[in-house]
Structures are given as structure tokens and as C-alpha cells.
Amino acid sequence: MKGHLISIGFGNVVASEKIxxxxxxxxxxxxxxxxxxxxxxxxxxxxxxxxxxxxxxMDSDHVVLSAIGVETITQRLEKADGALSEK
Numbered sequence: 856m857k858g859h860l861i862s863i864g865f866g867n868v869v870a871s872e873k874i875x876x877x878x879x880x881x882x883x884x885x886x887x888x889x890x891x892x893x894x895x896x897x898x899x900x901x902x903x904x905x906x907x908x909x910x911x912x913m914d915s916d917h918v919v920l921s922a923i924g925v926e927t928i929t930q931r932l933e934k935a936d937g938a939l940s941e942k
Contacts, residue, residue, distance in 0.1 A: 859935035863921040863928060867901040869911060871935050876912040879925050885910060892918035 858872030878885055889910060892898040897917045905922035912918055921928065 861928065861931050861935060862923075863901055863909075863911065863919065864905075864923040865901065865903040867921075869913070869919060871932055873913050873915065874911055874932070875914050877925050877928050877932075878910050878912065880907050880910055880920075888912075889918060889920070892916070 858870055860868040861871050861874075862868050880886070880889070889898065895916070897915075899917055899919045902920050902922040907920045907922065908924045909921045909928055910918055911921060911928070
């Protein structure tokens, strides 16, 4: 099944079928996850200098920072999944 590209803000997109988790920033474990991804060279900052509102964990162990909130990205994913199931 082919997935969709999901907008994560400012013209940036991720492949929906590659997303493992979408999490809110702020807690110590999430900050640690972000720091580890940075050290490994697997951190992608798609915030365009804005405040980070969500972290998207990909199946390749990349962590994508987004200025779009968790709820908004989740709604976009659900909309894309609905479009896939209608085909």
C-alpha cells in the first residue's frame, strides 16, 4: 500500500508510512531522544527557527522536529489514511 506525504509545516513533508511516533517535546526522555539523534546525525530540524511543537520519529531512526503540533499532524495523518482506505 502506498502512503501519502504529510505536511509538517513550512513546505516540509514526511512520508506517512515511515512515521513510527509523533510525540510532544518537553519531557526529559524526549529531550534525551533528540540529543541522541543529534549526536548520531539523524536529527532533522524542520521548524524554520520556530518553537518545536512535535517530534516525529521515523522508521530509519531519524527524528524530525516540527513547529506543527502533535494534534494537527495526527489529524493530517488520519485524513490521509481515510483517503487511502477510500481507494
